[in-house]
Amino acid sequence: MRIRHAAGLSAAVVSAVVGLPLPAVAAEPAAVLYVEGSNSACSNSGPGTRAVPFCTVQAAADQVLPGQTVEVASGTYAEDLTVRRSGEPGRPITFRGAGRLALKKTLPVIAGPQKQAVRISGQHDVVFSGFDVTHFELDGVSRVELSGNLIEQPNGDVLRPAVNVTGASDHVRVERSIVSLASGGVKVGPGISGTVIAGNDFNSTFGSAVSLTDAPNTVITHNTVRFQWSVSTAFDLAGASHHATITNNLADMSVVRVSAGSTEGTVLDYNTIQPPGLGHIPTYEWGGTKYQWAENLKAATGQGGHDLNVSVQFDPDLWGYSMPVAALGWLPNGVIDSAGPEVPGVSAVDLLGHGATDHPDVPNTGPDGGFRDRGAYEVVGSFKTDLKVTPETGSDPLAVTVDANPVVPSRITDYSYDFGDGTTASGPNRPTVRHVYAKPGDYRVQLTTTDEFGASRTDVQWRKVDYTPAxxxxxxxxxxxxxxxxxxxxxxxxxxxxxxxxxxxxxxxxxxxxxxxxxxxxxxxxxxxxxxxxxxxxxxxxxxxxxxxxxxxxxxxxxxxxxxxxxxxxxxxxxxxxxxxxxxxxxxxxxxxxAGSPDRFTSVAPARLLDTRSDATPLTGGTPRRLQVAGAGGVPAGATSAVLNVTATESASAGFVTVYPGGTQRPAAGSNLNTAPGRNIPNQVVVPLGADGSVELFTNASSSHLVVDVFGYYGPDGKGLFTPVPPTRLLDSRGNVTFTPFSTQQVRGVPSGATAAVVNLTATGTTGATHLTAWASGTPQPDTSNLNASPGLDVSNHTTVPVDDGGRFDIANHAGTTQVIADLFGYYRNQ
Structure with a gap:
């Protein structure tokens, strides 16, 4: 038996033998830092865990270490991001959006108030993947990868290149991203080498999809260029941008331009390029000479030997993705199963994550029978599916019917549905399915159909699902x-x-x-x-x-x-x-x-109908008092129900208040609000009106004063229909603005065009007895109240508040100081 030498003793044994303390072991940093701005527990001071994420991407970017990933939840981050830290070779800093490019609306959006680019300057070993941004500025960077991003500049924005690479940069990768509405796609400046631009979809951009100036050793492959405006240049190599690779691209109505200083060592081949204008504009410019067609270029230079100059039709059902059509009886020429040899470093999957797929109806014309497609997408399936998503009008407000409607020469063996809300359905005999959503929203419904020969087709339809105004x-x-x-x-x-x-x-x-x-x-x-x-x-x-x-x-x-x-x-x-x-x-x-209820809502300027304190005649227990509502406060004679705010004050004992139609028996089911001595207690009441347009006010307290304000009414002559929304916080002044005596704050967030909003108001941290008043912005403040608050208590009250055309309303505090919370539950809009 071999005896181990003493040198093999562990550090723990040595320390025990000689009596030395063990050295402290540093905690391994977390592999992932989390960012979720919508999480109420978020904090920019850390620690960046799932339970306590960062609120902003910048806060995480300023603390991330080599080898760590910053995972950013879906949502909009109103910040101008600058990456100031570097990774290490093999241990990059990674910024990863939690959504998927195939579901573009799930990508986290970085859109700062100054509309600045995401900036990476002087850093190295950084990966930025899965975000919706306006553009990137890379200056003096090395080993930086941009992948799976949606780079889109909104209408009215200042147009700039989607990716601008400057300074002494090298080995930048821009891949598998969608570039739209930018003033140029990827722009690479002088002295920059080793850039890879692969698998991107450039659609509806202006100028050149890729422009190089004195940038040698660039790889441009498997990109799709669609609807180029202005110069209509797909790839523009200027100056000394030599030893470039331009292969396997698909360009629509475009020109390829390679300057005299860029031809040395450059390879141009296996591209499908639709000429820009019926023979009037040359498709190629090589070394200063213009060539109309690929065969002209090949004959003169030997380049473009496998290029094709043909028209390509794109799938109109997938707007935003430049996916060539693969329809029954017709296939695009020169795109499918025809790509040339792969170049080093190019991703094995397309923009949507599909690997090379052998299309069953297209011969494989790539080298050695290869079947990868040219451009950014792998086209799959041999049939057309007319996907339709139709909202129902039946028993469930948020139900839809999804119809596949396949047009196929073969039998469909599987229907696989992704409803865009985290749920799926599949099966062999499901050309039609019904789905009920849990909440309103814009959903991406995806259907993948597979036929008996194994060919698949994926179709997508975006559907806005919302409650029907009612x-x-x-x-x-x-x-x-x-x-x-x-x-x-x-x-x-x-x-x-x-x-x-x-x-x-x-x-x-x-x-x-x-x-x-x-x-x-x-x-x-x-x-x-x-x-x-x-x-x-x-x-x-x-x-x-x-x-x-x-x-x-x-x-x-x-x-x-x-x-x-x-x-x-x-x-x-x-x-x-x-x-x-x-x-x-x-x-x-x-x-x-x-949707079928005949009574619609009409908002009125808040008005006081009753204040029993004015004549010192409170309600006495057990004796109802009739209040005429129709004909007062803007409520017409034909109204069927009224929206009132009822406040009990100066109550002599604990009890309750019930409001019910005038001239009818008091209902057995409960009360509308409770009374307590020494407190002002409000509650909103939606109550049908009696035959004469009145309501009865009843209390079982010994006595209580009542204040009644009207905010609107229902009736067959009204115009306002109600649309509920998932409960949404509009205002939380805690930590922001304290409501001081007589102060007013405007609240936004109700959809524009609404006439009134259903809001739950809460007062907290109140220092003295006060009341809050809410009314439409731009109108006079009424002499009414919506909520009465007391020191030391958190008090809530439901209110139906008028709003201006922009969905705004004001809240005023009467006395003392308080914090205010406003939660939206729905809104009315005239129909």
Whole structure:
């Protein structure tokens, strides 16, 4: 047996023998730093974990180390990014967008306020992949790779090259990206060598897709150049840009120009170039001489021996991707299965990640029977599919029908659907599928069909899925949730616990549907009672992610009610979530929105209808008081329901207030707001009007003053239809702007063209008794209130607030200081 020498002892053993302390071992840095600006937990001071990501890309860029990756979540980052750190050979710094170029709208967008480029200056070993940016500026860089990006300059922007490489740069790679609406594609300046420009789609750019000046040893391969405007130059090699490789490209209506100083060692071959103008403009300029066709160029120079000058049709269904058509009975000439030898360093996959695919209907004309395609894309499939995505008008507001409609000479063996929301479906006999989305949005629906011979075809259609604008149907208040009932259907809520509230079935189990299929949103009166901690209730559609908004704020032992208007989930449910402690919940359904409801909304300038303090006659317990609404405050005689803000003040005891149609029996289901001595408690009420246009006001408190303000009404003569939105935070002044006495702040974010918005207002950090008033920007401030706040309490109130044409409204604070949160739940727009 071989005996090991003592020199083989581990460091731990040596330290133990001689009594020396072990050296400290530095923690290995994390492999990935995360950026997610929409995450409320983000922080630019680190640590960049999934739980606490950076808020901006720049913050991560200023801390990233060689070998680390900065992973950026989807979203828009309004910043002008400068990369100031370098990687190391074999250990680059990588910036990676979380989306996919095939799903362009998922790419994180970097669009700073100055519309500056993403700048990398003097750095090396950097990879930047998977972003939507306006352009890149690379100066004095080495071993920098730009891949899988969407480089697009918006209308009205200052046009600049998509990628501008300057200074003493070398070994820059620009590959597998889409370049659109730029003033030139990739521009490489003097003295720069070893550039690779491969697999890119240059579409609707101006000037040259690739322009080189005194930039030798450049590889230009597998690019597609489509719809070049102005000079219509695909590749322009000026000065001494010698020893270049120009192969396997597809150029539409373009010119290739190689200067006299650039011809030495340059190879031009296996390109498909559609001439720019029916023989009037030469297709090639080589060494200062113009050549009309590839055969002319070959005869004179030996270049372009396998080039083809033919027309290529692009797939109109894939606008934004320059994909050649492969339709039944017709195939583009000189593109499919005809690429020449690959050059070193070129990606083995196309712009969308497809490897070389042998098209079953095209002979392989590449070297040695090769079947990679020219240009940026591999064309797959031998048939055409007429993909159609049609919104339904049936029972589910966000349902669509997807029809494949294949036109094929062979049998389809598989239909594979990607609905663009993270869900898929597939099967051999599914030419039509139905899908229900959880929330509105722009979705990329992709269908991949495969026939019996193994040929595949991928088709894409973008579809905007949204709620249908709807009218309102009021119902008699119906209790659907009361967790206080022993053995009831719904339990008391603990910390972080939720209830999936079924809106279609009555809690009593009686026959009939409460909220019908097809309803887009529901109006609830939600009460928190017997809470054990400071907390809040959140309400949101089922199947949707939990938002950062809230609906009811309450403290221990408080009874707090608030009106809630919320979109309905695809299964007819909404989620009620408690944040902390334990609490019982009570919910009454007051109405719902459907496309067929006849009553539409009309916003009015907020007006006060009643203030019982003015004549010192408060409501007394058990005695209702009638209030005439129609004919007052802009509400006409034909109105069927009114939107009121009711505030209880100077209450003599705890109790509740109920508002119901004038001349009718008080409903058995609950109340609209709760009273408490010493507090001003508001709540918005949507209430049907009695036959004479009045409402009844009732309290069971010993006595209470009431203040009633009107904000709008429903009726068959109205024009406003309601569109719900996933609960969205418009304003959170905490850490930004404190509302001081008599201060006003404008709130934006409601879609333009809206007439009114449904907003939940919350006051927090209040230093003195005050009230908030909300009204349309640009109009006089009304003498009304929307929310009454008290020191030490978080108070919320639902409000329907008028907005200006740009979707803006103002909020004013009356006294003391407070912080304000505004959450949007929907809006009205006249139809």
């Amino acid at each position: 009218g309102y149907t009021a119902i008699a208040p119906t209790r659907i949730l009361d967790s206080r009932q022993p053995g009831g259907r719904y339990p008391r809520l603990g910390p972080g616990e939720t209830i999936d509230l079924d809106l279609r079935n009555r809690v009593s189990g009686s026959a009939g549907t409460l909220v019908p299929p097809g309803a887009t949103a529901v109006v609830l009166n939600l009460t928190a009672t017997e809470g054990t901690a400071d907390s809040h209730l959140d309400v949101y559609p089922s199947a949707a992610a939990r938002p950062t908004t809230s609906n009811v704020n309450f403290g221990p032992g408080q009874d707090v009610a608030n009106l809630v208007t919320v979109p309905i989930g695809p299964d007819g449910r909404v989620v009620v979530r408690n944040n902390a402690g334990y609490v019982h919940t009570v919910a009454d359904v007051l109405g719902y929105f459907t």
